[in-house]
Structures are given as structure tokens and as C-alpha cells.
Amino acid sequence: MATRISPLSGFPELLPAARTVEREVIASLSRSFELHGFANIETRVVEPLDRLAKGGEIDKEIYVLRRLQADGPADDAGPDKQLGMHFDLTVPFARYVLEHAGHLEFPFRRFQIQPAWRGERPQEGRYRQFTQADVDIVGRDELPFHHDVEVMRVMVEALAALPLPPLSFQFNNRKLIQGFYRGLGISDVTEAIRVIDKLDKLPAQEVAAQLVERVGATPEQAQRCLELATIRVADLSFVDRVRALGVTDELLDEGLAELAAVVEGCSSGAHGSVTVEANLRIARGLDYYTGTVVEIFMAGYERLKSVGGGGRYDALASDGRTTYPGVGVSFGVSRTLLPLIADGVLAGSRPVPSAVLVALTDEDARPASAAVAAALRARGIPCEVAPSPQKFGRQIRFAERRGIPYVWFPPAAEGEGHQVKDIRSGEQVAADPDAWSPPTEDLRPTIITQGLEARSARPSTTERHPQ
Amino acid sequence: MATRISPLSGFPELLPAARTVEREVIASLSRSFELHGFANIETRVVEPLDRLAKGGEIDKEIYVLRRLQADGPADDAGPDKQLGMHFDLTVPFARYVLEHAGHLEFPFRRFQIQPAWRGERPQEGRYRQFTQADVDIVGRDELPFHHDVEVMRVMVEALAALPLPPLSFQFNNRKLIQGFYRGLGISDVTEAIRVIDKLDKLPAQEVAAQLVERVGATPEQAQRCLELATIRVADLSFVDRVRALGVTDELLDEGLAELAAVVEGCSSGAHGSVTVEANLRIARGLDYYTGTVVEIFMAGYERLKSVGGGGRYDALASDGRTTYPGVGVSFGVSRTLLPLIADGVLAGSRPVPSAVLVALTDEDARPASAAVAAALRARGIPCEVAPSPQKFGRQIRFAERRGIPYVWFPPAAEGEGHQVKDIRSGEQVAADPDAWSPPTEDLRPTIITQGLEARSARPSTTERHPQ
Numbered sequence: 001m002a003t004r005i006s007p008l009s010g011f012p013e014l015l016p017a018a019r020t021v022e023r024e025v026i027a028s029l030s031r032s033f034e035l036h037g038f039a040n041i042e043t044r045v046v047e048p049l050d051r052l053a054k055g056g057e058i059d060k061e062i063y064v065l066r067r068l069q070a071d072g073p074a075d076d077a078g079p080d081k082q083l084g085m086h087f088d089l090t091v092p093f094a095r096y097v098l099e100h101a102g103h104l105e106f107p108f109r110r111f112q113i114q115p116a117w118r119g120e121r122p123q124e125g126r127y128r129q130f131t132q133a134d135v136d137i138v139g140r141d142e143l144p145f146h147h148d149v150e151v152m153r154v155m156v157e158a159l160a161a162l163p164l165p166p167l168s169f170q171f172n173n174r175k176l177i178q179g180f181y182r183g184l185g186i187s188d189v190t191e192a193i194r195v196i197d198k199l200d201k202l203p204a205q206e207v208a209a210q211l212v213e214r215v216g217a218t219p220e221q222a223q224r225c226l227e228l229a230t231i232r233v234a235d236l237s238f239v240d241r242v243r244a245l246g247v248t249d250e251l252l253d254e255g256l257a258e259l260a261a262v263v264e265g266c267s268s269g270a271h272g273s274v275t276v277e278a279n280l281r282i283a284r285g286l287d288y289y290t291g292t293v294v295e296i297f298m299a300g301y302e303r304l305k306s307v308g309g310g311g312r313y314d315a316l317a318s319d320g321r322t323t324y325p326g327v328g329v330s331f332g333v334s335r336t337l338l339p340l341i342a343d344g345v346l347a348g349s350r351p352v353p354s355a356v357l358v359a360l361t362d363e364d365a366r367p368a369s370a371a372v373a374a375a376l377r378a379r380g381i382p383c384e385v386a387p388s389p390q391k392f393g394r395q396i397r398f399a400e401r402r403g404i405p406y407v408w409f410p411p412a413a414e415g416e417g418h419q420v421k422d423i424r425s426g427e428q429v430a431a432d433p434d435a436w437s438p439p440t441e442d443l444r445p446t447i448i449t450q451g452l453e454a455r456s457a458r459p460s461t462t463e464r465h466p467q
Numbered sequence: 468m469a470t471r472i473s474p475l476s477g478f479p480e481l482l483p484a485a486r487t488v489e490r491e492v493i494a495s496l497s498r499s500f501e502l503h504g505f506a507n508i509e510t511r512v513v514e515p516l517d518r519l520a521k522g523g524e525i526d527k528e529i530y531v532l533r534r535l536q537a538d539g540p541a542d543d544a545g546p547d548k549q550l551g552m553h554f555d556l557t558v559p560f561a562r563y564v565l566e567h568a569g570h571l572e573f574p575f576r577r578f579q580i581q582p583a584w585r586g587e588r589p590q591e592g593r594y595r596q597f598t599q600a601d602v603d604i605v606g607r608d609e610l611p612f613h614h615d616v617e618v619m620r621v622m623v624e625a626l627a628a629l630p631l632p633p634l635s636f637q638f639n640n641r642k643l644i645q646g647f648y649r650g651l652g653i654s655d656v657t658e659a660i661r662v663i664d665k666l667d668k669l670p671a672q673e674v675a676a677q678l679v680e681r682v683g684a685t686p687e688q689a690q691r692c693l694e695l696a697t698i699r700v701a702d703l704s705f706v707d708r709v710r711a712l713g714v715t716d717e718l719l720d721e722g723l724a725e726l727a728a729v730v731e732g733c734s735s736g737a738h739g740s741v742t743v744e745a746n747l748r749i750a751r752g753l754d755y756y757t758g759t760v761v762e763i764f765m766a767g768y769e770r771l772k773s774v775g776g777g778g779r780y781d782a783l784a785s786d787g788r789t790t791y792p793g794v795g796v797s798f799g800v801s802r803t804l805l806p807l808i809a810d811g812v813l814a815g816s817r818p819v820p821s822a823v824l825v826a827l828t829d830e831d832a833r834p835a836s837a838a839v840a841a842a843l844r845a846r847g848i849p850c851e852v853a854p855s856p857q858k859f860g861r862q863i864r865f866a867e868r869r870g871i872p873y874v875w876f877p878p879a880a881e882g883e884g885h886q887v888k889d890i891r892s893g894e895q896v897a898a899d900p901d902a903w904s905p906p907t908e909d910l911r912p913t914i915i916t917q918g919l920e921a922r923s924a925r926p927s928t929t930e931r932h933p934q
Binding site: 005006007008011012013014015016019020023034035036037038039040041042043044045046048049053059060061062063064065066067068083084085095096098099100103104105107109110115119129144146147150319351352353354366377380381382383384385387388401402 | 483566617844
């Protein structure tokens with residue numbers, strides 16, 4: 001093996017304790033999704049290149065695979081040459097649905113937690129390999145709207161169960177925007193959305209000027225567009241505020257009703273650190289959204305931009321004969337956790353699963369210590385036997401360095417009994433390997449949080465409504 | 468999206484029910500490893516190419532990454548160009564140990580369950596993307612031998628907990644082979660091992676002839692080598708049989724003692740479908756093994772060759788100053804499960820996690836059905852609400868097609884109560900959403916096995932001792 005090792009930028013790796021945080025989060029997300037009947041799938045990490053590269057901005061970030069020593073031109077022209085690594089979980093899922101449609105029951109409810117790859121410039125929250133958690137519901141030919149409410153609420157509940165800083169689900173609806181613009185008399189809705197999207201970077205009046213210039217809006221129309229985009233509330237009052245702008249349109253009505261249903265349905269599932277809002281500026285750049293859209297932001301980490309997002313797509317996939325509409329939402333596991341771990345907000349309680357270190361009196365006593373360990377394991381208690389019969393003080397320090405809370409002492413002589421020591425308190429008691437258990441909170445490594453309570457106690461108006 | 472979809476050879480994907488099998492197996496392996504104090508890690512999927520490509524046979528199977536649209540020569544020469552996808556979990560683990568050594572406690576016990584990639588010709592049990600489960604213990608400078616017994620026994624226990632056809636752990640020891648050959652007077656031990664390895668393909672006398680020709684052995688020496696290689700027993704009698712061959716050597720003694728300890732230590736942990744043997748022909752081609760070696764075979768699936776293997780390496784990794792000895796064993800999750808799933812030996816009990824479908828009387832009653840679902844979920848029961856208020860007969864068939872065992876009927880009118888139907892038996896009973904639970908075996912999808920009992924009841928001599 002070579003001697004010098006330096007980290008690869010954009011390919012973060014976790015030490016064992018931090019990996020505990022990621023595993024517990026993934027396990028909790030999986031539990032939440034499964035409680036709602038979502039089936040887990042994994043897709044292969046590669047797709048034919050023509051399915052990935054669509055001529056968009058992302059194309060140049062796609063990693064393409066080739067074999068190190070291809071067997072010549074014939075092999076080069078083979079399928080290997082055309083494979084790229086997926087850059088999200090939506091493209092492979094759409095392909096999975098098409099490929100396996102004959103074996104799936106629709107509406108098909110799935111979750112998928114896997115890495116994706118993008119050759120972009122690494123920075124905080126942006127990695128070249130990163131893990132995402134996606135939930136989607138896909139129908140064949142049709143998918144009733146109530147699934148929008150359902151899938152968004154599932155993600156609300158799943159994230160509310162995690163120990164995270166305050167999260168804000170900010171919903172909008174493409175029909176609402178489109179209907180409003182149409183009712184207002186603006187024809188190039190797509191360009192209008194693109195201009196409004198600049199409100200984050202440009203002053204409002206600059207944006208208004210561009211609406212006039214580039215979209216052909218009148219100053220009055222531009223003003224209404226700005227007014228719509230600044231509506232942001234945590235209840236259903238947005239409906240009246242939009243109506244007060246005096247625009248009427250059928251699609252607008254439909255969008256308002258859908259957005260109201262999503263906000264209401266999700267609010268009742270929001271608790272803990274999660275809040276739900278209607279934010280009528282949210283558009284999401286991607287063109288395939290056709291109704292509900294959502295972006296998720298994390299308080300104190302606005303610099304990451306959204307930590308999740310998604311929406312409704314009336315044509316997630318199509319084979320020419322059949323169209324598969326879908327609605328779903330994605331949570332950036334790496335994008336969220338890695339900055340929180342780096343900042344010390346989240347940590348694993350220990351780097352090993354062992355709750356108990358079984359001490360070793362001398363090498364000949366290894367079978368006796370192994371028998372204690374076997375008895376503990378038989379009752380589900382993770383443990384390990386000390387690697388060498390050092391002085392007990394050193395064995396205790398061995399446990400300490402690993403965060404193992406208990407050290408077990410088998411009898412050192414005939415007539416003595418077993419003892420177990422909580423090395424944090426120093427308390428040592430007699431114990432039976434076939435009966436003793438640690439308190440539940442010591443059984444497995446857990447996520448330790450720092451500063452989360454303080455954070456969520458801050459006035460939410462400053463943190464969650466930065467406008 | 469494009470219209471035609473064909474599977475990618477060598478990149479298998481599982482339908483949801485089959486994915487259940489894989490997930491349950493991975494969860495069970497993880498539980499077993501954690502009970503023994505092994506920490507989970509994941510490594511990034513790419514390594515610098517010079518760490519992967521060592522001039523061996525595997526080099527031409529390595530997948531190399533490049534960005535689809537590299538930003539010109541400067542970018543081309545950058546680190547992206549030098550990245551390859553790992554083809555096993557040992558190379559990345561060795562690099563992880565070196566890179567993070569300052570943050571790890573030794574001996575470091577880890578398990579890792581991840582995919583790996585090889586651009587080889589796809590065939591049964593051989594895929595271009597495949598998942599492996601590895602357990603290893605790594606020391607700094609030294610690693611006492613008892614860890615060999617420990618790590619092998621962990622894998623024995625982990626696999627014995629799985630519903631698999633009979634598995635045979637076949638152990639040998641490199642010191643034993645090397646010491647025997649040395650004591651016999653054969654100088655080119657490596658070449659001798661390579662020739663003996665052909666016993667699977669060539670008649671014994673042919674192999675003996677090659678030992679004479681290529682290794683410079685006398686006919687007598689060649690005969691002894693063959694006699695050693697045919698020793699295969701499920702107990703410690705191999706020690707006397709080797710001694711009876713009349714060769715004496717210190718290293719041989721050490722190897723015999725180590726192999727006896729491994730066989731004895733693992734046999735006491737073997738139960739269910741797992742048996743343990745000493746098979747003195749096992750060498751494992753890879754050069755870095757220095758003591759214990761093991762290959763795992765599955766009865767009825769000898770055509771897959773080994774489904775796992777591993778051993779002791781005195782220099783898993785080295786940075787020039789410090790050497791990290793290790794011992795570990797790898798289990799081929801995809802290699803084992805995909806053929807068993809294809810043969811119908813293993814299947815998932817249902818393709819969805821839901822244990823209950825909550826029926827829907829009419830669309831207005833959706834909140835009432837959702838409330839039942841929420842009550843069930845609050846007590847850990849996975850469920851979903853029917854997507855549309857079809858006739859109950861059709862809702863029951865909807866559940867049936869998904870393998871959901873129970874359908875819940877909320878009260879259709881004032882004064883009525885809740886009812887739940889087991890759609891397999893047809894039995895329908897009154898039930899309280901805050902109290903009713905399905906039997907534990909219906910709560911989650913499980914692994915259904917077919918033919919495993921018959922298989923393990925066959926005489927083991929024919930299946931496990933094919934010689």
C-alpha cells in the first residue's frame with residue numbers, strides 16, 4: 001500500500017461515531033416511511049448515459065464509467081461506454097418504474113435511500129458523493145391529488161421525528177402561479193417564473209423592471225407578480241390574500257385549493273422542529289413540476305439553501321403508450337447531516353456498538369469471559385471481550401476510550417461472583433450474566449445533540465421568516 | 468423519457484418483495500456483527516486509481532470515472548481522472564485505516580456492507596455491481612491470534628442466523644502449508660500452492676507430475692503434498708493425520724495449533740445450517756494471507772464456487788512506519804441471495820410493509836380512515852389508506868394483490884363500530900384502532916423459504932463432502 005493518504009475533496013467519509021448518527025437517521029426515516037406503507041427499493045448506481053444527459057446544466061457533472069483496460073474497439077463501443085452514475089434518485093426511479101411496470105402494483109409507493117454522484121465543485125453541503133432519501137407515489141395514467149397531501153405529510157412526520165434544527169416546509173403550487181399569471185394576462189409564464197426567482201439576489205424593483213422588460217408585463221402586472229411572490233404565511237390566510245389581488249382564473253382556483261389542502265394536511269402532522277408554510281415565491285427551477293412544489297429549509301443553515309424539495313409531476317415517466325404521474329419529496333441526508341456533524345450539533349454517543357466490555361483476568365480465562373459475552377448477546381446486549389489481560393485499570397481505560405459504559409468482571413476466584421461497573425459513575429454491583437441488562441438508553445449508541453433546544457426556543461419569526 | 472427499456476446485464480435490480488429478502492438479511496447480519504461490538508463504517512465508492520490497480524488480473528475489470536464534459540486539459544489531469552470504483556471492500560478499508568488511524572482505537576473492529584463494482588463478464592453469481600458484507604479486526608503493529616478465532620466465529624454465528632441452504636466454512640492455515648512444504652524440503656512454496664490449487668481441475672497424478680516438473684519435488688514429496696491436500700475433516704483429527712505424514716517443522720506446528728483453535732472455536736458457534744471443517748487444500752489465491760484462510764461454500768450451489776472467504780493478513784495496510792495486521796472474512800450478499808431468489812428458495816412475504824389496508828367508505832370519509840391509520844402507526848403498525856372509495860370487494864382485492872393481510876373497516880354509520888378482516892381466513896372481528904394489533908409474524912414482511920428443510924435433511928456427506 002502507498003504511504004501518503006490525503007482525503008478526496010467532495011467524497012466525505014464518516015468516522016464510526018459520526019456514522020452512528022447517519023445510520024440512526026436513516027433507520028428512523030425508514031421506519032417512518034414503512035409505517036406509511038412505502039416499500040424500499042434500491043436501483044443500480046448506473047444508467048445508460050442517454051437517460052441521464054438531457055442537455056441541461058447538470059450534464060457536465062455526470063460521471064461516466066469506462067473499464068480501465070477495455071478489450072479494444074468492439075468493447076469500447078459496447079454498453080460499458082455509455083454508462084453514467086446517477087446524479088439523483090428520480091431519474092433511476094422513473095426508469096425502474098418503466099422497466100418493471102409489469103411487476104408493480106399502482107399506485108406504487110416507494111422510498112429509496114442511496115448515494116448519488118455529481119462532479120461539481122465541493123463546498124459545504126455540496127459533495128461529489130452524497131446520500132439522499134426520496135419518497136414518491138406513482139400512478140399509472142392517473143394519480144388522485146390526495147396523494148400530494150399524503151406524501152408530503154409522510155416527509156413532514158419523518159423529519160419531525162429526527163433531532164434536527166427547526167425545519168420549514170415551504171409549499172407552493174405551479175397551477176396557482178401559472179393560473180395567476182395567465183389571469184393577469186402574462187403569456188410567458190416560464191420566463192416570468194425565471195425572473196421572479198431572482199428575488200433572492202436582486203432588489204424587488206429591479207425584478208419588477210425585468211418583468212416589464214423581458215416578459216412584456218405592464219408595471220401594474222409586474223407589481224402584482226411581486227405582491228404574489230411576497231405572500232408567505234403559516235396558515236390558510238394566503239387564500240384571501242391572493243384573492244385580494246383581484247385576479248380570477250380557473251387554474252388559479254385549482255392551485256389555491258390544492259395548496260390549501262397540502263398546507264392544512266401537513267400542518268396537522270407537523271410537530272417538534274417542523275413548521276409548514278405557504279410561500280408563494282417557491283417555484284423550483286425544474287420544468288417537470290406541474291402542481292404542488294416544496295422546498296425544505298433548516299434554521300441557522302440557510303446558507304445550504306434547501307435541504308430537501310420535491311413536488312408533483314404529471315409525467316414522471318412515459319413509454320409512449322402509458323404515462324406515470326408522480327408526487328414525491330427528497331431529503332438531503334448528507335447535505336443536512338454533514339454540516340451538523342461538523343458543527344458539533346449532532347454526534348454519536350460512542351464509536352462502537354458495545355454496551356459492555358467483559359474484562360479478562362488472564363489469557364486462560366478467555367473462555368470464561370467469552371461465555372459471559374455469549375450470555376449477554378443471547379439477550380441482545382452488544383458486548384466485546386477485552387483483547388488482552390491487562391491490569392483492570394487499563395481495561396477500564398480501554399472501555400473509556402471507546403465510550404463503552406460498562407465493564408464486566410467475571411469471578412477471579414472460586415466462590416466469588418460476577419460484578420459489573422458503570423465506569424461513568426464508578427458504581428459497581430453484583431450481577432448475573434443471564435439476567436442483568438443495562439438501561440435501554442445505554443444499549444445502543446444514540447445521537448447526542450448540542451444547542452438544538454436553544455435554537456428551537458429562539459423566536460421563530462426571525463429565523464423562519466428571514467424576509 | 469425514452470421509450471424502450473432493457474435491463475443492463477450484470478447490474479441486477481430487485482423488485483420490492485425480493486428487496487425485502489435482501490434488507491432482512493442485511494439487518495440480521497448487522498445485528499449479529501453489532502452484538503459482537505463491530506462498528507459499521509461506509510467508505511466512499513471511489514479510490515485513487517493507483518491504489519486500486521496493482522498490475523493484477525483484476526485491473527482490467529476496474530471502472531474508471533471521468534466527467535462527461537471535463538473542463539479541458541487542466542481538469543482532465545486533475546484528480547477526477549484518477550478515480551476508480553472499488554472492486555472489493557478490503558482495499559478501501561485498508562485506505563480508511565491509514566487515512567483515519569489517528570482517530571481510531573485499535574484493535575479496530577468494523578463491519579461494512581456496501582456494493583462493489585467489477586467490469587467482468589456477467590454470469591450467475593457474478594455481477595458488475597454486487598453487495599458484500601465484510602467483518603475485520605485490525606491492530607496497530609500487532610494483533611493477537613485469538614482475534615482470528617473471534618472474527619471467524621462472528622461470521623459463523625451471523626450466517627447461522629440466516630435462512631440459507633447448508634453452508635460449509637472450510638478452514639486452512641498458510642503457516643501449516645508453508646511449514647509442511649518447508650519441512651518436506653520444497654523451496655518454492657508459492658509455486659507448489661499454485662500447482663496444488665489445480666486439484667479441482669486435474670487428476671491427482673497429473674498434479675503430482677507437475678509438482679515434480681515445475682516445483683522440483685521428488686515423486687515422494689509430491690505424494691506427501693497430495694496426501695496433505697486431501698485431508699478434510701469436521702473435527703480436530705486432521706492434526707494426527709498431518710503428523711502421520713512424518714514432516715516436522717516449527718511453522719507447521721504453529722499452523723496446526725492455529726487451525727485447531729479456529730476449527731474448535733468456530734464449531735462451538737456453528738448451528739443451524741452451518742458446518743465447520745478443516746480442508747487442507749484451501750489456499751486462496753491472494754498473496755497477502757499469512758495465517759488463517761477460509762472459504763465458504765453453499766450446498767447445492769457449488770457452481771457459484773465460494774460465497775465468502777477471508778483470512779489473516781499480517782500487513783493489511785502500512786504507511787511505511789506503522790504496519791496494521793488484520794483478520795477478516797467477507798460474505799457475498801448478492802452472490803448468495805440473487806441465485807436463491809431466482810430459484811424461489813427465498814422470497815419476501817409481501818412487496819409492501821403495510822400490515823393493514825384501511826378501507827375508505829367514500830372520499831369525504833378519508834379523514835376518518837386516516838385517523839385509524841394514524842392510531843395504528845402510533846403503535847408501530849405499518850398501514851395505508853385505500854387510494855379510492857371503490858366497492859369493498861375491490862378494496863379487498865387491492866390488499867390481496869399487495870399481500871396486505873388485514874383490511875380495516877371504519878364505522879360506515881353512526882353507532883356502528885370498527886371491524887378488521889384477515890383476508891386470508893376471511894375472519895372479521897370488531898376491533899379498536901387504539902388497541903388492536905396483528906400477530907407479530909404479520910407485522911413486517913418476512914423471508915419465506917422453500918425447500919430449505921428438505922435440503923438440509925439430505926445426507927450431508929454427499930452435499931458437503933463432494934470429493
